[in-house]
Amino acid sequence: MMIQTQLEDLIRQALKKAQKKGDLPKFPLPPITVTRPRREGQGDYSTALPLQIVRDVNNALKANQAGSLSPLQIGDILIRRLPPVDFLERAELAKPGFINLYLSPVWLARQAGEIAKQGAAYFKLNLGKGKSVQVEFVSANPTGPLHFGGARNAAIGDALARLLEHSGYVVQREYYVNDRGTQMTTFAMTLWRRYQQLFGLDVSIPEDGYPGAYMINYAEKIKEAYGDSLLSLPDEEIPAKFRELGLKIVLEELKEDLAMMDVHFDEWFSEQSLYDDGTFAKVFAILRDQGDLYEKDGAVWFRASKYLKSDRDEVFVRSNGEPGYFASDMAYHYHKFIIRGFDWVIDVWAVDHQNQAKRLPGALQAFGIEPERLTIVLYDLVTLKRGGKEIKISKRSGEIITMREVLEEVGADAARYFLLSHSNEARIDFDIDLAVAQNSENPVYYIQYAHARASSILRKAAQAGFIPQNANLDLLTCPEEQALLRKMLQLPEVIANAVERLAPHHLPHYALDLAKTFTSFYGHCRVLSELPDQKDLTEARLMLVLAAKITLAYTLGLMGMSAPEKM
RNA sequence: GCCCCCGUAGCUCAGUGGCCAGAGCAGCGGCCUUCUAAGCCGACGGUCGCAGGUUCGAAUCCUGCCGGGGGUGCCA
Numbered sequence: 001m002m003i004q005t006q007l008e009d010l011i012r013q014a015l016k017k018a019q020k021k022g023d024l025p026k027f028p029l030p031p032i033t034v035t036r037p038r039r040e041g042q043g044d045y046s047t048a049l050p051l052q053i054v055r056d057v058n059n060a061l062k063a064n065q066a067g068s069l070s071p072l073q074i075g076d077i078l079i080r081r082l083p084p085v086d087f088l089e090r091a092e093l094a095k096p097g098f099i100n101l102y103l104s105p106v107w108l109a110r111q112a113g114e115i116a117k118q119g120a121a122y123f124k125l126n127l128g129k130g131k132s133v134q135v136e137f138v139s140a141n142p143t144g145p146l147h148f149g150g151a152r153n154a155a156i157g158d159a160l161a162r163l164l165e166h167s168g169y170v171v172q173r174e175y176y177v178n179d180r181g182t183q184m185t186t187f188a189m190t191l192w193r194r195y196q197q198l199f200g201l202d203v204s205i206p207e208d209g210y211p212g213a214y215m216i217n218y219a220e221k222i223k224e225a226y227g228d229s230l231l232s233l234p235d236e237e238i239p240a241k242f243r244e245l246g247l248k249i250v251l252e253e254l255k256e257d258l259a260m261m262d263v264h265f266d267e268w269f270s271e272q273s274l275y276d277d278g279t280f281a282k283v284f285a286i287l288r289d290q291g292d293l294y295e296k297d298g299a300v301w302f303r304a305s306k307y308l309k310s311d312r313d314e315v316f317v318r319s320n321g322e323p324g325y326f327a328s329d330m331a332y333h334y335h336k337f338i339i340r341g342f343d344w345v346i347d348v349w350a351v352d353h354q355n356q357a358k359r360l361p362g363a364l365q366a367f368g369i370e371p372e373r374l375t376i377v378l379y380d381l382v383t384l385k386r387g388g389k390e391i392k393i394s395k396r397s398g399e400i401i402t403m404r405e406v407l408e409e410v411g412a413d414a415a416r417y418f419l420l421s422h423s424n425e426a427r428i429d430f431d432i433d434l435a436v437a438q439n440s441e442n443p444v445y446y447i448q449y450a451h452a453r454a455s456s457i458l459r460k461a462a463q464a465g466f467i468p469q470n471a472n473l474d475l476l477t478c479p480e481e482q483a484l485l486r487k488m489l490q491l492p493e494v495i496a497n498a499v500e501r502l503a504p505h506h507l508p509h510y511a512l513d514l515a516k517t518f519t520s521f522y523g524h525c526r527v528l529s530e531l532p533d534q535k536d537l538t539e540a541r542l543m544l545v546l547a548a549k550i551t552l553a554y555t556l557g558l559m560g561m562s563a564p565e566k567m
Numbered sequence: 568g569c570c571c572c573c574g575u576a577g578c579u580c581a582g583u584g585g586c587c588a589g590a591g592c593a594g595c596g597g598c599c600u601u602c603u604a605a606g607c608c609g610a611c612g613g614u615c616g617c618a619g620g621u622u623c624g625a626a627u628c629c630u631g632c633c634g635g636g637g638g639u640g641c642c643a
Contacts, residue, residue, distance in 0.1 A: 038582090038589075048585050051623065071623085096623075098586060141643075178643070299641050318641040325643045354571055355638050380572070380636080422580070425572050427636070429579080434592090442605085443591060449605055457602050509581055512591070523607040545602095567605075 002125070002492045003087060007034045007045050007101055010088070014081040015049070023077045024069075025060035027053070034101065036490070043092065043100030044486060050075040050097035071097025108485045109476035109540075115488065115547035120554050123491050127499055128169030134336060135161040136269075137348035138258070139176040142250045143187040145214055146257050146403040149350065152382050152428065154403075155419040155560070157348040158263045159504035160377070162558050167499050172342070175254075175265045176332065179247055180272040181322065186210070188243035194219035195242070199228055212400065218249050257404050261412045262560055271328055279339065280323065280331045283367075287316075287330075292366055302326065308362045329360055337369045346502065347376045351425075354378055377502050379424040385431045410435040413561045417444045420559055421508040443512050445567070450515035450522075451556065452567040454549035457527050459565075461542050464528065468546070471539035480521040481544060487517040488551045495558070504559070511555045518548045 012032050018024040030052055034045045050071040058068045069077075075093045082091055089104040115122045137157025140150045158173070165171045178184070190209035194216050197203060205211065222230065222245050233241060251268065258264070274280050287293050292303045298319035305311055314326040323331075336345050349357055357378055361371035384391045384401055391401060407415055414435040422428050434442065461468070476485065494510045497503070527541040553563040 035585080037586075039586075042586070046586085048624090051585075054623080094586070096586075100586095181643085183643080297641080301641095312639090315641045320641075322641085324641065328643090351572070351637055353638090353643075356643080358571080358638090378572085423573095426580080427573070431579085434579085445605055446591090449603080453603060453606095460602060505581080509590075516590085519606070520608095522602080526602070528602050567603075 002496065003103070003489060004034055004036075004045065004493050006085075006087070008032050008047075010082060010085065011047055011049060011078065011099070013083055014078045015053075017081040017083075018077050021081070023081065024057055024074065025064065025066070027056040027060050030056070036493075037100070042094065042098070044103045046094075046098050046100045048098055050078065050099065054097065075099050103486070105477055105482060106474055108482060108489070109473040111485055111489060112476060112540075112544045112547040113471070113473050115550055116543050119550055120557075123495065123551070123554055124166055124168070125492055125496060125499075126168035127496060128164060128167055130168065130170060131343045132170045132172070132341070133164055133344040133346060134172045134174055134340075134342045135164065135346045135348070136174040136176055136336075137161075138254075138263075139178070140254075141178050141183055142247055142254065143183055143210060144212060144250065145400070146254060148384060148401045148403050148406050148430075149382050151261065151403040151406065151415055152379060152419045153348055153350065154258060154261055154263045155416050156377065156379055156424060156504055158261070158560050159416075159420055159507065159558065160346060160348070160502060162560065163495060163499050163504060163507075166558065167495060169344075172267065173265045174267045174269055177247075177251070177268055177270050179243075179270050180275065180328075184243055184247075185239055188239045188241075188246055190215055191218055191222070191246045192238050192242045195222055195230065198223050199231060201231075218246055221249055257402075257407075260404065260407045261416065269332075271332065274328065274331045274335060275323075279335050280327070283327075283331045283334050284316075287366060290366065302330070302363070302366075304359060304363055307365045308359055310359070314359070314363075326356075326363075329356070330363065330366075333360065333364055333369070333374065334367055337364070337373065338367060343373070345374050347374070349376055349378055351378050351380050375502065377424060380427040382419070382428045382430050385429050386433055390429075406430075406432065413448070414442070414444045416560050417447075417508055420504055423503060423505045443508075444561075446519075447511050447515040447552070447556070448562070448564050449567055450518045451549060451552040451563045452565060453522060454518065454545050454552065455565040457545050458542065458549065460528060461538075466528075466539060466542055468539040468542040471543045472536050473540050473543060475537050475540040476544055478525060480517075480524040481541070484517050484521045484544065484548060487514050488547060491551060491555060507555060507559050511552070511559065514548075514552060514555060518552065521548075 011034060012029065015024070015029065015032070019026050030049075032047070032049060034047045037043060037046045054069070054071045054074060057074055061068055072093060072095065075097055079091045079093060079099060082088070087104055087107040089102045089107075092100045092102070094100050135157055137160075138146070138150055138153050140146055140153075161171050161173050186206060186209055190205045193203050193205045193209070198216075198219055205215075222242075230241065284293070287302065292306060293300050293316060294303065295301070299315050300317035302314045302316040304314045315324045316327045316330075317323050333345070336342050347357075357376040361374040361376065364371060364374060384406070410432060418430055418435050419428065435444075476482070491510065491514075494506050498506045521544075525541060527538060527545055529535075529538050556563045
């Protein structure tokens, strides 16, 4: 359990005890929170509980005609009732009514040993208690290479999945493949024309087709595999055949691109399969039988107004007979919750889907699915910059800046770091020059360097024959050592906060903080010493270095970044 | 029109009820016979978009306004 949570329990116990013993009157317990103060001298943790309960206390006392208490008096009472524990050194009262809590330096020092012994397990939480959660992310249309914006989706989605996995959830990563509908047909027909062109036929791509040069590459792949044998295909077979071939090529490419970022999916879920396996028909029947569907203007509408605070209904089946995106989304989420039974589903979408994000969870009530079970994480777009100037993309030529291009230029670690370091709702100006810079301007290298340094020290120590197994950790008392220990202990809190808010951007900020604290320790505290009388200290510090290395690697791992042994 | 997001140090951004607002970078001043100077230490730097309100306490919550972006489709 996190130390923060343990302290909250401690304060709660003190309050209960004070009430039981009659030091304080009885009133319902408020939520008790212990936070990390910003400033030094205010404890490792503090609580403003006396200020929060002073009114309740005095109202209760007034009812008993028993005078009144000040926040400081209440704080004093609570401190006296705090049960003694090994990790808490002392509690101090501070004006106007705070209780500042100081961790025991000896206990802190010994955590280095715990981390070294337990490894990553030290930081795992059990917030999820085995709940199953699906994280669906990226899910870009399979009609071409991934745009760079998709990289942000991948970074956020994968980091969320990792955070949840390490917090006691059973996680499934899913990519939703929009393999049906008008776009797919247009894609297939563009591909067909490009294929024909490769054999010198004078044909042009469809009016609203995909003009990008990558389509020619796809056509060439088909030519390599099939030669000219497809030219004679009957007209009615062309769309389906080229859709199938094109989809296969694109999906392979998507998998490769995402693998460059070390992003892997458990399931590539086909939209078309919802229609092939009867899920859509089932959903349609359910809604129809509930009276949630009606016809108007030749289309079938879903009575969204029945479930949402909205007077606008949704088109379910278009007048051309094709189900709309809303229908697919309903069927898809029916499949997620009812057929596959996920406890919780997180969809990672770009902000331009905000309207659907607002409506879909409520609409699922039509299937008896509580809206809270679907969380849609929205993130803002990414603009690419080079030398401070925005790189414009040309829609007309169909040339986009692909995720692969940027990853090849800046590297997956830097891309992950920058894409993750902004809150989801904030727009990102991604400066390629900065991400590529291998100098002090780039925090990515600073963080990884800290890990490489820790590794280097441990390597050298091993060569020198140090085996820090029974080190006397009580020797870790200097400010830099203690600061490093405190920072490492913060990681579970960072994870818990990131999970609670589904905000992975806290990780890169913490990582930088941790690296800074480690490097400061490195600068102040010589680890490897030749002096015989320093042997104990060296061993203790080696444990600390090992613990720091584990913590750094774990943090980098949560972000999907590598932790190099050498740089 | 209505709805959502953003507006914090020169720049890029954290911080969403707690005690004198933080980091990185840039700029300024120190520090390399020492485990990687891709480094360390220090000083400087802010009317938290504006105006009201709620609260013992507001960058954080509420209302209005200003500026930027997005949404509001028988596109996804």
